[in-house]
Amino acid sequence: MNERLSILRKTLDLSQEEMGIKLGVKKSTISRLERGLNNFTEQMIKLINNEFLVNEHWLRTGEGEMFNTKYDxxxxxxxxxxxxxxxxxxxxxxxxxxxxxxxxxxxxxxxxxx
The missing domain is CATH 1.20.5 (Single alpha-helices involved in coiled-coils or other helix-helix interfaces)
Structure with a gap:
């Protein structure tokens, strides 16, 4: 997931600081998640999904589309x-x-x- 978080951030053209502000965490937290030094909590996964409309399955596995396009x-x-x-x-x-x-x-x- 760490690699996909980095891909997501770059796709959204956000710095680590900017993403951290949007998620309510420090830049260092984003950096540590991207480098695989911190584990993703369920709360963080849900926050990322809600804030950026990310497909949770993609975030977890890399399969499917990056973004949710509809509410089934x-x-x-x-x-x-x-x-x-x-x-x-x-x-x-x-x-x-x-x-x-x-x-x-x-x-x-x-x-x-x-």
């Missing part, structure tokens, strides 16, 4: 419930964007004052 046999109500359950992930995305903007503002300030 799920009603609109179940999909809506999943969206509501993912509100916390949306908040993480907002915090990620705020973090990036803050970093950009710092870079602009440094450029203007150098």
């Amino acid at each position: 046999n799920e009603s609109s109500e179940n999909i809506l419930l999943k969206v509501l359950e993912n509100q916390e992930l949306i908040i993480k995305d907002i915090n990620f964007i705020k973090h990036k903007l803050s970093k950009l503002e710092e870079d602009i300030f440094q450029l203007e004052n150098s």
Whole structure:
């Protein structure tokens, strides 16, 4: 799975730091997972699947498509419930964007004052 996490991150054009922020973990955790130094917990697998809409079977085995493209046999109500359950992930995305903007503002300030 470590190799597939790296493939996923690069496909999404994310740094280890950016992926860590989206998943609520440190850059070092992503690095250790990618290098096979840490084991994937079930919680981490579910978080990766939910955050990036990854096919869990692909993540675990490398078989099939990388991303989920549809919800099989799920009603609109179940999909809506999943969206509501993912509100916390949306908040993480907002915090990620705020973090990036803050970093950009710092870079602009440094450029203007150098």
